[in-house]
Amino acid sequence: MVDPVDQAALDYWHGVEFFNIYDLDEQLEKARKHRPVHLLGPEQMIDGTWDSASVAPRLLYLLPFPATEATRIVAAQLSEPEASSIVNARDSELCADGFTCFAKLKLSANGRPNFDAISFSALPWAMGQLQAGSLDRLSMRQFEQETTALRFELIQECGASTPEFDAAALSALVERLVQWAGYRPPAGSAWAWMELLQEPDTAAASAAVSEAAAIEGDASGEDAAEDLPILNSFFVHDLNQAKGMLGQPGPPRALQAYLAGIDVPKLDLDSAQGHSQILQTLRPTSSIAGRWPSLPDQCQSLMQQFALNKMKALEPGQILAINGPPGTGKTTLLRDLIAHLVVERAGVLAGLADVRQGLSSETLEMQVFGKPMYKLAPALIGYEIVVASTNNGAVENLSLELPQCSGIDPALLDSLRYFQPVATKYAGSHASKPWTAAHLPVWGLVSAALGKKANCTRFNDIFGYRAATPDKPPEKYLADAKVDHAAWDNANAQTYWRYRKQLNAPMPFKTAQEKFIDARAAYNKEHAVLVCLEASLTQLHADWERAGFLCEALPAFDSLPLAELAAAAGALAQRSQEDAYGLERRLLPKCLRWLSQIFDAKRYQQWCTYCDLASALRRLAQDTETFAQQCAAADVAIWDGGSLDSHANQVIAFWQGPRLNQSRNALFAAAMALHEAFFLNAQPNICSAINDFLSRPSASGNDATALWQWLFMLTPVVSTTFASVRRQFAGVGSEELGWLIVDEAGQAPPQAAVGAMMRAQRVVVVGDPLQIPPVVPHGTRLLQLLGNHWLGQQYARYAVDKNSVQTLADRAYAFGVRHPASPDSFIGVPLVMHRRCDAPMFGIANQIAYANRMKHAKNGIATLHPTLGPSSWWHVDAISGNGSKFVPAQARRLFAALVDLYVSQASTCDRRLPDVFVITPFREVRSGLCTLLCTRANWEQALAGRSIPVPTKANLEKFRSNIGTVHTFQGKECDIVFFVLGCDSSHSGAINWASVEPNILNVAVTRAKKHLYVIGDRNLWGGKPYFDTALAMLNEFHARHAA
Secondary structure, eight states, X not given: OOOHHHHHHHHHHHHHHTTOXXXXXXXXXXXXXXXXXXXXXXXXXXXTXXXXXXXXXXXXXXXXXXXXXXXXXXXXXXXXXXXXHHHHHHHHHHSOOSEEOSEEEEEOTTSOBOGGGOEEOHHHHHHHHHHTTOGGGOSHHHHHHHHHHHHHHHHHHHTTTOOOOOHHHHHHHHHHHHHHHTOOOOTTOOSEEEEESSOTTOHHHHHHHHHHHHHXXXXXXXXXXXXXXXXXXXXXXXXXXXXXXXXXXXXXXXXHHHHOSSOOOOEETTSHHHHHHHHHHTSGGGOOSOOOOSOTTOOOOHHHHHHHHHHHTOOTTOEEEEEOOTTSOHHHHHHHHHHHHHHHHHHHHHXXXXXXXXXXXXXXXXXXXXXXXXXXXXXXXXXXEEEEESOHHHHHHHHHHTTBSTTSOGGGTTTOOBSHHHHHHHHHOOSSSOOOOOSSOBOBOOEEEOSSHHHHHHHHGGGOOSSSSTTSOOOSOOOGGGSOHHHHHHTTOOOHHHHHHHHSSOOOHHHHHHHHHHHHHHHHHHHHHHHHHHHHHHHHHHHHHHHHHHOTTSOOTTSSOHHHHHHHHHHHHHHHHHHHXXXXXXXXXXXXXXXHHHHSHHHHHHHHHHHHHHHHHHHHHHHHHHHHHHHHHHTOOOOOSSOTTSHHHHXXXXXXOHHHHHHHHHHHHHHHHHHHHHHHHHOTTHHHHHHHHHHOGGGGGGGHHHHHHHHHHHSSEEEEEHHHHHHHTTTOOTTOEEEEEESSGGGSOGGGGHHHHTTEEEEEEEEOTTSOOOOOOSOHHHHHHHHHHHHGGGHHXXXXXXXXXXXXHHHHOSEEEEETTEEEEEESEEOOEEOSOOTTHHHHHHHHHSTTOOEEOOOSOOOOBTTTBSSEEEEOOOOOSSXXXXXXXXXXXXXXXXXXXXHHTTTTSTTOOOSEEEEESOHHHHHHHHXXXXXXHHHHHHTTTSSOOOOOHHHHHHHGGGEEEGGGGTTOOEEEEEEEOOOOGGGHHHHHHHHSSSHHHHHHHHXXXXXXXXXXXXXXXXXXXXXXXHHHHHHHHHHHHOO
């Protein structure tokens, strides 16, 4: 039975998705780079615009209207007072502006409309339901019924003999769309925007446009929406499917936990009971064997290892929440989890009697070369790793970084070569450009960035050649005889099939098993030492506690280092022995001493006590010294007995060290070799099925899950965006993927993860709710209206503008600490060792956002920039003069600094602009900064009279990506950051919005690794919450270092 709250939450998120906005302006801007675009209305149909395009295929964006219309309609529905200035400022910055449209329709060169492929936007239809007071009709089923009926009607009306699609036909179509939606755009709205897909009679231009579009598609990744029947939602289908799954037997348990209407009971890890839990979890018997093969002396921090050991214990259907502030090692943590799962699956492979035992008796529906293909044995599934995020760059970067040799222990690079030439080909492949050697060499095919179509094309290149030589642009897959294999081999870039052929005979599976078993035995030997050491420590602690009752002068076990404890026990033993000698001289001679028990019983008993105490303390000193020597030999960190929150205890996890890590590295390398041997020996032709599957995922039928399981056997980690999950994992059912890792979860709206979560057995959620919350482009009052309709008093718990995947996961996990800014709530497992930012950025972020919980892991004194000076707040009076948040004087102060930087590096920069980030809270400020900083005439004027070349136009355009609002810089870092605040006194609402929580300032500050320069009016900003702390710390830092 479905929990009513679960159902209501999904209904609410489902309803919100119908109000997502298709960004028509962005689409038209892209189109204008390659082809003509025209606005169509009654006048344009008369002036010849339509007729001039009548011999070209066209794309019509029907009935464009302002995206702000949704806000207007909501306001008309509500009788409540207007929103606060902070809410208005939030909506001004985050809500979509510009234009959207009703539908998208393609016309052939002869003007015939293709109504079979017309794509409808849900937004105008949803606005019609809102106007009519029919929010209960907002469902995928209702929408599809109405769009299907409309499409059928248009097809029937079109018929085979319909005359040319002219002004009357277009006018009738737009009126029919208005009737279907129940919403009419403002008076005077155009009928359509027309994009010419091919210029008339210009074959060469057509080819150029096709090539340019292909290149842009490779870069932009906007093809995730290709299979969506509506223009503006990636998640609505999965939300609808999730509702069905929850009502069926065997529902997705992790999703149920995620949606739960009440928090799970929490164990506060800051409490005494929490500290006991941490110590228990960090015991050697709870640790993971797998390790990402970095240098052996690079150990996880205490809370990183705690989280990893908790992952090891994660059961199917459970969620684990990790809160990682900037620079606290989230990626390092995930690498070790990946290594752990690879080693665990290798353990299953090592236990197979032969390679055939790794195959199931069940076969796929499809065959390869007329032969059946077998599914994987059940024991080998459940280890699939999907990394998902809303941030396309974040997940792609993770997948591209995992195979790189940088950071790998150099001692392993000769043995850690997992399909290495295949990985090299993949690393240098592009969807539409020639192969190029990767910037950094790679060691293995451990991960793949999929999701969008261009990424799948890149990955499919490991199965075939689309160019005869690496320097040729890729086209269609070539026959083997047309490929210059020598050229590809010289680049060490081979397809899977070429690599397999060049191997002649792959490593026998039995040999790979034996190598793994030997590596595991070596690890087990090192691990057993630690288990024994921990037992010795437990016994030593108990012995020390007992001795403390006998000798009050004995220091507490956790008060001193081991060597000093041994010395203290030895000194007390000596003192007790001396006391015993003093009494012994006053007793009867040794031969008659037994009589002392009768005639001097008190003194005799005291003498015995001193002797026993001396003996016990000597043993204690010896045992402590022996244990210290054993710890030194094992070279591991152990608890010093002090506060777990101390820097010394947090910086390195207990029971970790270089010697153990060396054996773990070797174990991981052997695990990867065993995976390769299994894949090459078990069923090598399965790659043909995987290749076809990735090219045509919808044609896989019932084989989708089994083929994914085989792909994960070849490539353990696959990354994707949430927007691509439905398309990528179509056909994968409830809990049919092993592990889902949600990265940057604090920036993902809660509904985004539903599709991925319902397909996963175990979920690890990693993020930080104190960075930028999800960007939700809907008006606050619309969200409240929808939330109150479906959820009533429970609305706040699931509100998409107040929650994220991270906050819901935090509620669903049993361990955590109190939220730094809201002590009544909890966050998940906190990572605390910060390794990114120098002072003063670390101190600012730690104080404003994390209640000084973070520890600084970077050593050394903060560096001062030779041109810009120490990190500072540059005060510039805020006078905009035109009502804009953009303050020209602040922009000019920044421009002067950039010019100074450019001049200082002119001899080496090759006319590139300085590598800096320019960040602002506001879109208007970003726009003004782009205009000033990226206009070549401004640079020509600034550099006049100097023998320094002006930046190229291309470099100035490229620099635009370094300028943006805080929301666009999440997950990025740079040595130098300029934070331009903008706003004059007329924008108090905007200033209050930016300072009501620490998130915006926290993200801006923590993008800077070495230098931060805040540019703004300190009289307006310096007294606001969080900004007052930044001003004080920057002023103090500047005063201390400016001399």
